[in-house]
Amino acid sequence: MAGFGWIMTIVIGGLAGWIAEKVMKADHGLVTNILLGIAGAVILNAILIGLLGSTLGGFIGQLVVAIIGACVLIYGWRMIRSRR
Numbered sequence: 072m073a074g075f076g077w078i079m080t081i082v083i084g085g086l087a088g089w090i091a092e093k094v095m096k097a098d099h100g101l102v103t104n105i106l107l108g109i110a111g112a113v114i115l116n117a118i119l120i121g122l123l124g125s126t127l128g129g130f131i132g133q134l135v136v137a138i139i140g141a142c143v144l145i146y147g148w149r150m151i152r153s154r155r
Contacts, residue, residue: 075133083130084108087137094138095145104141111140 075083088104091097091111099107115136119126126136 079130080109081105083134083137084112087111087134088141090138091141091145095142097145107141107144108137111142111144112137113140115140115143 085101085105085108087108088099088106088111089108091107092099092104112133116126116133119136126132
């Protein structure tokens, strides 16, 4: 999440993780939500830069990217767990 400080990154990550948790009907804690939101944003931003050459800018754009990325991570985790 380029251009944002650490505190704003944690806020966006926490909000994105919480929204993704509600969308995916998961049950995680606050720290997991923050980590999922930040990791989802980092991964999806890297993919977008590779494909499009840029990412969505601004608070709302980064929030959307983080939500989608966190949902993908939750989905992936469920797929890994279901194989066991």
